[in-house]
Amino acid sequence: MARALIHMPANAKRGEIIEIRALIGHPMETGYRVGADGKVLARDIIRSFACRYNGEQVFGAELHQAISANPYIAFFTVATESGTLEFTWQGDSGFAHTEKMNLTVSAS
Amino acid sequence: MKRRDLLAAGAGLTMLALVRPASATPAEMAAAINTFTGGAKPQTGKVKFDIAQLIDNGNAVPVTISVDSPMSADDHVLAVAIFTERNPQTEVAVFTLGPRAGKAEISTRIRLATSQRLMAVARLSDGSYWSHGVDVIVALAACVEGEAP
Numbered sequence: 001m002a003r004a005l006i007h008m009p010a011n012a013k014r015g016e017i018i019e020i021r022a023l024i025g026h027p028m029e030t031g032y033r034v035g036a037d038g039k040v041l042a043r044d045i046i047r048s049f050a051c052r053y054n055g056e057q058v059f060g061a062e063l064h065q066a067i068s069a070n071p072y073i074a075f076f077t078v079a080t081e082s083g084t085l086e087f088t089w090q091g092d093s094g095f096a097h098t099e100k101m102n103l104t105v106s107a108s
Numbered sequence: 109m110k111r112r113d114l115l116a117a118g119a120g121l122t123m124l125a126l127v128r129p130a131s132a133t134p135a136e137m138a139a140a141i142n143t144f145t146g147g148a149k150p151q152t153g154k155v156k157f158d159i160a161q162l163i164d165n166g167n168a169v170p171v172t173i174s175v176d177s178p179m180s181a182d183d184h185v186l187a188v189a190i191f192t193e194r195n196p197q198t199e200v201a202v203f204t205l206g207p208r209a210g211k212a213e214i215s216t217r218i219r220l221a222t223s224q225r226l227m228a229v230a231r232l233s234d235g236s237y238w239s240h241g242v243d244v245i246v247a248l249a250a251c252v253e254g255e256a257p
Contacts, residue, residue, distance in 0.1 A: 068217040074216070
């Protein structure tokens with residue numbers, strides 16, 4: 001089970017632009033490196049990332065081998081209403097991870 | 109069979125001395141950008157690709173891409189893509205945004221195989237494409253362990 005860290009404010013005013021930083025532990029093996037036994041290590045990367053705000057996708061990413069190990073992605077979204085932000089990562093050999101964060105939005 | 113496998117096989121046969129994975133070429137980057145834009149030529153401007161000019165460690169290079177856009181319902185950024193010229197694979201990432209992003213700015217960390225030119229291309233909601241290219245120098249390359257099989 002991968003370990004993921006998400007940094008975002010727990011409270012925001014309506015209409016405020018909030019920054020979300022998501023980090024997940026993953027080797028992002030490129031498939032180009034050679035292991036100790038002289039064989040090429042099989043590719044094992046995270047292919048996609050998505051953030052859904054109350055079910056609606058607000059941000060998505062398609063990742064390739066050139067993304068560093070332990071992928072870090074920072075982006076912004078507008079706080080529209082209180083609810084849950086769901087973060088999903090999907091990758092090779094059936095890798096899937098989901099994190100949920102709550103956001104409380106107050107009237108400005 | 110994937111293009112990458114073909115390239116790797118071809119490089120292995122023709123250049124036995126070359127043990128590194130085949131690197132992408134400027135032409136491949138141009139082709140990849142062409143695929144992303146659907147044939148349109150990206151204009152220069154609006155996009156800001158923020159990356160250090162001199163990179164000590166190519167394994168994790170922080171990059172920030174921001175696009176000058178109001179991010180309103182009728183004028184926003186739909187996607188931002190990063191391309192490299194000489195990594196084994198030219199595509200780095202494609203980010204999908206929308207009017208709910210509020211601000212078109214993305215940060216991440218990437219790998220760089222060698223000193224090269226990078227391009228960031230943004231697709232706007234009006235169908236136009238904007239780009240920014242930067243040249244960087246990489247001191248310690250990513251994937252050096254993979255050199256000697």
